[in-house]
Each structure stands twice: as structure tokens, then as C-alpha cells.
Amino acid sequence: MYLTAVEQKESQIMSNLQRENAAFQKALPELLAQEGKFALVIGDEIVGTYAAYSDAIQAGYSKAGLTPFLVKKITQIEDSISYSRPLQLCRQ
Template identity: 40%
Template sequence: MTDEPLHEEIETYNSKLAELVGSSLGKYVLVKGPEVVGVYDTYADALKIGYERFKLQPFMVKQVAPAERVQCFTRELDLKCRQYILT
């Protein structure tokens, strides 16, 4: 067991990923602990059901995709925007 938030939910999602990609690609999965609670057409639907069932307990809603989309965030808010021109 780990203190990482949603560790069990992430493991559950990863273990069921091949099955989910085959049946629910692009949909949103609701995961609580070791259980895939349901698959929904929209993020809002999955989130709504999650809050109705689990209130403020941790749960995870994730879009079913074969690979993670990498997102980059930074805390350095004073970065200058750079434009590179290829010649």
C-alpha cells in the first residue's frame, strides 16, 4: 500500500486498459479502488455519478485511451514567449 493519491485506482485502470480500449475507446471510466464502477459517454456524466456514489471520497474519472497524452505545466509564470523562425 502507498500513500500516493489514487494509487489503487491508477493500478486498476492500467490492469483493465486493454479490455477498456477494446470496448470503450474514447469514453470515460469511473474507478473506485479495485473496481471499474462504470463507463460513460461524457466526463460530466462519470463525474456526476462518482460524486453521487462516493461523495468526497477519492475516485478517478479518466478517458479511455491506449496512450497517455503528455501535458506540460510550469510554475514559472514570468517566462517570455519565444518565437523561432526557421530560415
């Protein structure tokens, strides 16, 4: 089975996200000393923590450019967030 270029890019992005999330989870016990702040994760590294989400995003673009990175709030209990949109059948 061959993957299209788009499928390969999506797979790479998910792989990066899983790696960054794993790095965050591994560092979480130490990060909890800064609960409420936002952690910036690039690859396997916690690059820094920031008081504001916007500061973490700005630092992420400054340090990583257009390379994917993760910004995640440091909390002991993670909030569950789900996104949904109304689906309607298209009829012509």
C-alpha cells in the same frame, strides 16, 4: 520520523491514486472496446464508463461522495499533460 496530519493525508491520497490507476491499467485491455469514453474508478473497481467527462464526475460524486475517485479517458496511447506556473522570487 513522524508525519504531520497533512503529510499523512497527502500520502493516503497518493496511495489511493496509485491503487485506482493500477486498477485502470489492469482493466485497460478490456476497456479499449470503449475507447474515447471515460472510466470511473473507485478503489480497485471500475464502476462504469461514460461518454462525457462531466457525466463520469457526476457519477463519481454520486457514488463516492467526498471519497477520492479517479476519472480517466480510455485511450490506447495516453496523452502527456504537464502543468506549470511562472515562478518569481518574492522580495520584500
